[in-house]
Amino acid sequence: MKIALDAMGGDFAPQAAVAGAVLAAEQLAGKATIVLIGQEEAVRPLLLEHGSAADALEFVPASQVIDMGEHPAKAFQQKQDSSIAVGYKLLHSGAVDAFCSAGNTGAMLVGAVFTVKAVTGVLRPAIANFVPKLNDGFGILLDVGANAECKPEMLEQFGELGSLYAQYVLGIERPKVGLMNLGEEEGKGTPLTQAAHQLLKVNPHIHFVGNIEGRDLFNDKADVIVCDGFTGNILLKMAESIYDMMDDKKIHDPFFDKFNYEAVGGSPILGINDNAIIGHGRSTPFAISNMLLQGYHMAQSGIADQIKDTFKS
Amino acid sequence: MKIALDAMGGDFAPQAAVAGAVLAAEQLAGKATIVLIGQEEAVRPLLLEHGSAADALEFVPASQVIDMGEHPAKAFQQKQDSSIAVGYKLLHSGAVDAFCSAGNTGAMLVGAVFTVKAVTGVLRPAIANFVPKLNDGFGILLDVGANAECKPEMLEQFGELGSLYAQYVLGIERPKVGLMNLGEEEGKGTPLTQAAHQLLKVNPHIHFVGNIEGRDLFNDKADVIVCDGFTGNILLKMAESIYDMMDDKKIHDPFFDKFNYEAVGGSPILGINDNAIIGHGRSTPFAISNMLLQGYHMAQSGIADQIKDTFKS
CATH class of the missing domain: 3.40.718.10 (Isopropylmalate Dehydrogenase)
Structure with a gap:
């Protein structure tokens, strides 16, 4: 190889x-x-x-x-x-x-x-990024910047792409797919997330767990977190800045150290x-x-x- | 009173x-x-x-x-x-x-x-939230959830509303207004942020400093950070979860402790x-x-x- x-x-x-x-x-x-x-x-x-x-x-x-x-x-x-x-x-x-x-x-x-x-x-390839999980290992977040604006069908496909990656590369047996949103209830969000929710819900290839919120990025609600590239990019860069600030302050912890992009390498194009x-x-x-x-x-x-x-x- | x-x-x-x-x-x-x-x-x-x-x-x-x-x-x-x-x-x-x-x-x-x-x-009132700044004090982020979907003119007005709040309540003399985006260059982002950028740039009531990125939330590039309520809500909840996780791990630091929502109280409707x-x-x-x-x-x-x-x- x-x-x-x-x-x-x-x-x-x-x-x-x-x-x-x-x-x-x-x-x-x-x-x-x-x-x-x-x-x-x-x-x-x-x-x-x-x-x-x-x-x-x-x-x-x-x-x-x-x-x-x-x-x-x-x-x-x-x-x-x-x-x-x-x-x-x-x-x-x-x-x-x-x-x-x-x-x-x-x-x-x-x-x-x-x-x-x-x-x-x-429809459109996406860039995926690793998200450290508080309990163990990593989940993935996509898209983190390939597509600033998305259609509902693209978000649905990101769920499928991320789920396959989680399964075959990260070895997560039945990856939980969550849709990043501003509330957990099904009707919450923008027309984009509302429509994507309906598509993800009936997609037979994935295990959709519904909407998740900003506070759920690092917990076990979802292994695969789906969002448009605008939201994903901002979240990713903010998370990186958290690590940088902690590192500057010499605050180290096994979980927060996983925010260090160096530890995972790069972002696959899926x-x-x-x-x-x-x-x-x-x-x-x-x-x-x-x-x-x-x-x-x-x-x-x-x-x-x-x-x-x-x-x- | x-x-x-x-x-x-x-x-x-x-x-x-x-x-x-x-x-x-x-x-x-x-x-x-x-x-x-x-x-x-x-x-x-x-x-x-x-x-x-x-x-x-x-x-x-x-x-x-x-x-x-x-x-x-x-x-x-x-x-x-x-x-x-x-x-x-x-x-x-x-x-x-x-x-x-x-x-x-x-x-x-x-x-x-x-x-x-x-x-x-x-056009639409916004909910503002405090953002701890690494060097000193707080900035504000708006909207954080009143308006999941926004028009460019709304983002422009959020810049004005936030600027007035920063000036009259936080006492920041000439608040710097930044537009949350996935890149610093003027043409970056979604049609919404591209159009909002053009409106903010020529608004005479504010001191617009251009696009800022997820990593700039806590630095001094902008005192007032403008975004749609979807993005703001997710960022806010993620920041809160960072504090909660640090608190659980008994990691305390003067800056990161400012992430604790208790210290500031609430979110004004502007x-x-x-x-x-x-x-x-x-x-x-x-x-x-x-x-x-x-x-x-x-x-x-x-x-x-x-x-x-x-x-x-």
Whole structure:
């Protein structure tokens, strides 16, 4: 199995990317190979620095870089030899089994939709994010930003996509799906959440537990929390800020430490025909390494095929 | 000055309400009188229990109670001798200067709109909530639930209402107004936030600082954070759950302790012709007392008149 990494993606690339790849390669030895993609002149010297620890890594050159501030669609189309474009080409051709990048989020999304494409039947792929649970483990929240505005049918599908991910990647047997709303009662919310509630309620593929509220994000009411990308993005960034403020204040606790994005790695794009993961812009080597491990588990789980099977019918 | 309290409102009423009124009366001695409104048979014995400490309190009987689970509009109209309806009658007649309740939020909103009414020119009143700031003091977030769905013009007005509150009640000289969004760039977000951004940008009454993100809730980018009631409600409840979890884990810190809703009291309804504050359902005596102090400061500030003046033009 091969897991590709955009060596040029992220605020601390390529150093953090290469160091993260070395860390992940140690842990995946005998199970998967890490493939670094990036500018030869930037990456080669770093591989030499890491010495024999870097021997297990493969390298694929890509002459261009999509910067964090570039317009995603424009940059992706104009820079066909960028590390992100090359990564998706490798993924689409089957040369690698997962592609991870802490680079331009928009370009990662555009690349996913242009190359490996959305699964037939999926209206819009979503970005999922891990949510630490107070009692144990993680749940997932989606969408966290791919779709600022959603239709009810999209929220319904996010419930299905998230449920499959929770089941096949997180190993939760019958994931509980909750709809983020401003009240628990069925009639509460906006026209969007009211309509989505009705769709989710009768969807036979999921175990819908109804509306949940902002206070339920971290409890056990739902393993999969569905919302539009606007709400999800704001919640996610707020949760990250809570961790940052606690860390600044040297407040540490096993539960709150799970808010640290570094511990989980990245956010999978769900609803596409392959495995792609977007990392945090400020990813450290530890975060990069965890994103690669996550890419390995995702590829191993066969989640993309499960999604294709579900939406075929 | 007189500040009225719904003695029957909240999960721990009437005990917590009466105890909170006694606490507030001590602090407001010589400045304001607390007027308790409720069922005679429930409140009188509690006043006796508090002995001479309750002497400063006034009491107005109301034979009915609107329960937490009742349909707001129906209950308000059918129970014209409920503590909430009587409270609004006193407020509207000028017999009291502010009305506070930890009871049915919806009925408090309905009562506000039916009796004291929205200020002429205000499309929809909003519920504002305090947001602890990392460096110092509090900012405010609105709407947090009065309007699940909003039009751009409503968000613009929330910016004005919040700005006036921040200025006249919180004493912030030139409040910075931020629009909650999923990215800082002007074009980001939903059609709603994109359109609201354009309106806020050219509004001469406020100091608009642009879009802010979920991570900016607690920093100094904005004193007044504008969002639709769906987003605000979810953010608020999530923040409350963070405090609850920290409290359970006995993690205490001067900043994070400001997340405790008890410390601030309640959420003012802004954009109506008088001073009304909604308390948390599970308000303790300490929370009730702080809500009454807040009612006093709000009445003292003349904020309702400031809002009327601004929207007149």
